Amino acid sequence: MHAYVAAGGYVTRDDDDVLARLAAADLRGRGGAGFPALRKLESLRAAAAGERVVVANGEEGEPLSVKDRYLLRFRPHRVLDGLEHVARLTGASRTYVYASDADGLRAVSVALKERDPSMPVDLVACPGTYVAGEETAAVNWIDRRDARPTDKPPRPFEQGVDGLPTLVANVETLAALAALCRAPQGDSSAATFLATISTPDGARLVELPSGLPMRVLAEHCGLEPGGAVLMGGFFGGIVPLAAVAALEPAALRTLDSSLGCGALLALGRGHCPVGVAAAVAAYFARHNAQQCGVCQHGTTAVSRLLAAVRDGQADARTIAELERLAALLPGRGACALPDGVARLVRTLIAHFGELVRMHADADCEACREAGAAFGASDFRVEPPASDKARATETCA
Ligand code: SF4
Incomplete structure (x- = not known):
């Protein structure tokens, strides 16, 4: 973790600064759908006052992809840094790291012992099925139902974990957001x-x-x-x-x-x-x-x-x-x-x-x-x- 902090990690930035960086970089979700990250964040920020939840989604069902497991196993602080930024921006009081990869969750657990985050982070092991990484499947599994997608609406930002407004963000999206926050102002190439x-x-x-x-x-x-x-x-x-x-x-x-x-x-x-x-x-x-x-x-x-x-x-x-x-x-x-x-x-x-x-x-x-x-x-x-x-x- 010390190397990560020395490289500018876990820097605190005010909300407007982070939002401006996301807008300038036009950061898109890296889970597959490519939805603008800023719009997803704004949806949760606009939700009714009360408890909010953020889920770092590391469930990588695509057989040809390894990047999410790589980040969880070898760069967990990048993911946790992004998760902290998003929790701060959205006022979330509960966060989860959701994945089926036991090695990845173990590495995140070690990283959490190195850095005590400002909000609670629960690790959730899910089944490694193709559809378990879909955002409503993640909400369902955390709520102790089958890890299967459900019809939308409601979307998780309307009704997610325990019925609360929830943002489900791919772990690479979170890592990219953290990279934008570490970078000098105006440097969108960090993502x-x-x-x-x-x-x-x-x-x-x-x-x-x-x-x-x-x-x-x-x-x-x-x-x-x-x-x-x-x-x-x-x-x-x-x-x-x-x-x-x-x-x-x-x-x-x-x-x-x-x-x-x-x-x-x-x-x-x-x-x-x-x-x-x-x-x-x-x-x-x-x-x-x-x-x-x-x-x-x-x-x-x-x-x-x-x-x-x-x-x-x-x-x-x-x-x-x-x-x-x-x-x-x-x-x-x-x-x-x-x-x-x-x-x-x-x-x-x-x-x-x-x-x-x-x-x-x-x-x-x-x-x-x-x-x-x-x-x-x-x-x-x-x-x-x-x-x-x-x-x-x-x-x-
Ligand atoms: S949720 Fe429906 S559409 Fe999606 S994989 Fe399952 S059966 Fe197919």
Whole structure:
């Protein structure tokens, strides 16, 4: 902790100063949705007077992402610093750190012994399911219900933990907020983001400045320029790497993609985008909460149809049905999982339409070799076991 304090950590700033820094940096949530952090904070500040709650959400359900576990395990003071700032700004009297990673929670517990925070911090171990990191799932679990998303409204800032106004913030968002507060006034570049970059050869965690040209990242990480990339964990769809100008929301929106949790998988020659999309859809079908009709029917149907395309058992009607479902699914679930399924289908057809149609006419060697046994769990990335040899690297 001493090193963190010596580097400017745990500095106290007045509310207007912190809010101005957040506005200047246009800090967005790093959990996946990319919602403006300032708007979320203002929602809680505007809530009726009384007790308020802040939850540091470190539950990282995305198989391709390790950054939240990295922060909890190796940089817990960054998270706690951000949590203190947000508690102060919102007048919260109770805070939680919520995660399934036992090593991460242990490290936070040690950090709390080093620094006695100004507000109570409870550590909550949740189940490590895909949907447990969704904000209403976090509230439900803390309130001793199943860690499953529920319909909104009410949103947590209206009715959260114990019915109190609650802000659920991703741990990287909190760490970025703390970095902005540590930085000299006007330096918005401090809010770098952490990206998990995977290739068939392995994964690395990289610290990136906002808006980094994709060309620079591809050179740094040795990504195949002509390949495809699965963006945003499983939520940003699948796009040609060469089409991604920069790793920033506006550039990705032009491709119907998104940065999501900052994880990306660059596919190698042995990975066909169709086979990978089928594997991701199968993962969604297995790991959704099976409580909304849209997942019970729509997500399952997309998985079945993409498997048929991959296996050469599809025709034009299959593709038309995929397009119909992709238009139907968004916004219909208690969480955003169906939106992710729809984006996967839309981007596959928009960017790799020829390849999709080719699967109806001819055998795909990559899909045949990988076969149905190839699953999204094959992509699962684990955080580094130790921080001895710098777990993150900087790419700029
Ligand atoms: S949309 Fe799907 S994953 Fe989300 S809560 Fe409903 S059933 Fe669960």
